[in-house]
Amino acid sequence: MAGKTLYDKLWDLHVVSQRDDGSALVYIDRHIIHEVTSPQAFEGLRLAKRKPWRVDSVVATPDHNVPTTRAERASGIAGIADPTSKIQVQTLDDNCEALGILEFKINDQRQGIVHVVGPESGACLPGMTIVCGDSHTSTNGALGALSIGIGTSEVEHVLATQCLVAKKMKNMLVRVDGELGLGVTPKDVVLAIIGKIGTAGGTGYAIEFGGDVFKAMTMEGRLTVCNMAIEAGARAGMVAVDATTLNYVKNKTFAPKGEAWDMAVAQWRHLHSDSDAKFDEVVVLNGALIEPQVSWGTSPEMVLPIHGVVPNPANEADEVKKAGIERALKYMGLKAEQAICDIRIDRVFIGSCTNSRIEDMRAAAAVVKGRQKATSVKEAIVVPGSGLVKQQAEAEGLDKIFVAAGFEWREPGCSMCLAMNADRLNDGEHCASTSNRNFEGRQGYGGRTHLVSPAMAAAAGIAGHFIDVRTMGEV
Amino acid sequence: MRAFTQHTGLVGPIDRANVDTDLIIPKQFLKSIKRSGFGPNAFDELRYLDEGSPEKPNDGRPLNPQFPLNFERYQGASILLTRKNFGCGSSREHAPWALDEYGFRAIIAPSFADIFFNNCFKNGILPIVLPDDIVEQLFAEMYAQEGYRLTVDLERQVVVKPSGEALAFEVDEFRKHCLLNGFDEIGVTLRDADKITAYEQARKKTAPWLFNFGA
CATH class of the missing domain: 3.30.499.10 (Aconitase, domain 3)
Known part of the structure; x- marks a missing residue:
């Protein structure tokens, strides 16, 4: 068996x-x-x-x-x-x-x-x-x-x-081998995965993320990746328990303590797929080939590496897909074959359940430190994921770095990810957003969302357009 | 829950793939604490030319003349014909609530997103998966023939075309059973209360840390 x-x-x-x-x-x-x-x-x-x-x-x-x-x-x-x-x-x-x-x-x-x-x-x-x-x-x-x-x-x-x-779902393994390049983040990994398998690729499956890249990834990075499993159609995403998991969980307020901890860990150590486990579907990516990603369209699968160009619907044979590209280009106000780097942005949103943890705050702060928000960018908001993240970020002085760069430091919540509160895009505005969905109207009526990592969102806020954060160098 | 057995109705189109639940019911309407009142705002951003809000009366808002479900010929449609991955994105059950109130009893597509698919069954709406080529054919026939109607028979698991041709579809046994009978699922589950309690008792011994949350 x-x-x-x-x-x-x-x-x-x-x-x-x-x-x-x-x-x-x-x-x-x-x-x-x-x-x-x-x-x-x-x-x-x-x-x-x-x-x-x-x-x-x-x-x-x-x-x-x-x-x-x-x-x-x-x-x-x-x-x-x-x-x-x-x-x-x-x-x-x-x-x-x-x-x-x-x-x-x-x-x-x-x-x-x-x-x-x-x-x-x-x-x-x-x-x-x-x-x-x-x-x-x-x-x-x-x-x-x-x-x-x-x-x-x-x-x-x-x-x-x-x-x-x-009813039990089917099993899918998404394995990312090798090592990520410098400046390539968990958000880029998950966007690349969705770009490869599509927004319905994981429908009916529970996805396990495995391989060297996830073994080396921090817990917060894994949370970012599993967060967007649903954007690949899978209701569940997961990563095996290892030392990274245990180190993260230990001493959390509601984590078991003392003997209960030892008892729990003894059980949790078995929470990985057996070496001879059978998956219904296996998808493999090479981590070294993943580049910083930017979504251009109105579905998370409409995503490209930073140096890519927006697709031309004339090159698409499938009629339904072709219509989808045409509709997305029109909604997003983009031209076929336009370079991603040439897309100018009006707003920046750093936050959401995908990217609002302390490591995300640090990554964005490292990019904006000593720099200034482009004057053409109307607003750049940073929304920590919780009161505790906010407290930690402030203890590290990150809030001051953001404010000095012309970014706003906000109170925790879902905010502009879905714009149920007052934080939203105006009709036609482009946003570099660390959230998870670029659907029509998601961040505000007529709003145009581009999904990116915290570092890439911060970089776009400084440059006023998308830019490869790896080329920005030290301040 | 309302039962679904058999339904005959006019077919209306949303001819695009990957329709997400934000598109079915935009977020501003999710602030309601009720289960009803979403129908007039189903597909709000496609259906009207202006931006809708919960405070704004929908009567008199400018309708989008390009949106097929606004066409005279599709008025009263109760079977939605659409493309792959319908209902992707947010888990909001407001989406099936809105579609139900709009008047849809069944949705036909080549595939559905998992959470939306599941939510439909909880609300007496039948999502039907048919192969791509059959869906393509249904679109062609619907466009060609005004007043195109289909009959959906859940008991027999068939969609019957005007020609009499029956298209078979699959449905999970437990979902079919609940929908045919309009069962209160919670009531059905609670018949197994003893089993749930027994499971809990066993788990309390093997994983006690799961049972003292907040203590």
Whole structure:
């Protein structure tokens, strides 16, 4: 019998019962909740007069709607200018209070983007099944966990039963061999992967990221990569547990301590694919060939190396794809065969569950240090992923570096990644963004998003157009 | 949940691949704490010429005359015909809520994104996967024939064309079962409450750190 993949092991560990119809009841260890996809689930529970199965498995924090300016944030919920946003954040507080759910409220130091807060607090741990009503829940798979995004009906289902009804996915291994070049980051790696397999390439699969590049990658880098597994169509992305994982998890607030730690580590050490494990699909990339990436279109698969040129639809034989390229060029205001380096930008957004951790802040700060934002760039905002990231960055003086360079230093939240709060693009504006989706209207009506790494976003903010950060040299 | 057994209806197109859930229902409408009210803003950025907002009444907003679902011939469409990877991106269940309220009962495409696909079943909408060439053929027939209608029969797992030709489709047994009966899934799961408790008891012994969160 062939060995098991990491996903097989995590799945087997959590099956409560296998049903005759091909589905399984899967136990959920951790349920993370935010304000946007939970109110209808709580309402559903109330209407059916049901109680949560295990409130001590749940942790909540508001992130999507919260303002990021100090002025609006100073007075907490009362300070939220948008009345509908205010109601939604208040509703999360009310629901958590009524049921006794642990919540990091709007101005709690531990508040932040759900997918940043989970790993940094130790609420998300290796070996867990983790769900959240948010597609980027795949992030936590970097810890060696099975972590998936769910809809609101499933949020209600997990609250009521502690289980999901699911069918096992297929196994895909994405292996990146070799070593990354200098200035090439985890964001570039995942964008290159999506460019290769497409936004539907991982549909129906759980993706394990393996190979030398991921072995050498920091935990925060792995979180960035797993975060965007969903952009390749996969509900779950994951990386095997190793010393990097254990070092990261150790001493986190909610991580096991003492004897419990030793007991946990003994189990977590098995959380890797067996050498004879069978994958349904294997994709291989050479890490040395990956260059800094910039998305040009309206889907994350529309991505190119920095020295690339925008595609010409005339060269595309497939009619549906051709129409897609034409539509994207029109929406993005680009010409066929235009050089990526010639795209001028209006705004910079450094943040989101993809790239708002301390290493991201450091990478961006290193680029802007001693330099000035281009005058043609209207606004460059840096939004840390949590109160704790913000605190750490300020302790290192990163905030001052950003401000000195003409970048704004904000309060934690999802911010301009999806523009549910006041941070958004205006019609027609180009943005160098460290977020995860360049969909039409995503960052604001008519807004034009280019997905890049923190270093590349910072570099674009300085130059006023996309530029290979590797060519900028020391200040 | 509302059951789905059989449905006959007018077919309407979104003739593009990779339609994401941001496009199906833009984020500003996600601030609602209700499950309803999303229908008038389904495909908001394609459907209207101006920017929509939850505060803005939709009556009187300028409709985009280029958007097929605004054409007279597709009014009342209840079966959506579209391209690959429909529903990709955000997990927002507001997307199927919006499509449901718009009037769609079934969606036909060569493929769907996983989370959206799953969310449809929770809301009595049937997503149907048919091969690329068949979808292509359905597009051609729909464009050629005004008032093109299809019948979807979940029990038999077929889409029946006006010619009477039946196109078979696959559907997971458990999803089919729930949808045909309109089951309350939570109620069904809670019948296994003893098994869930037994699992928990065993896990508390082998992985106790999972059970003292926040303590």
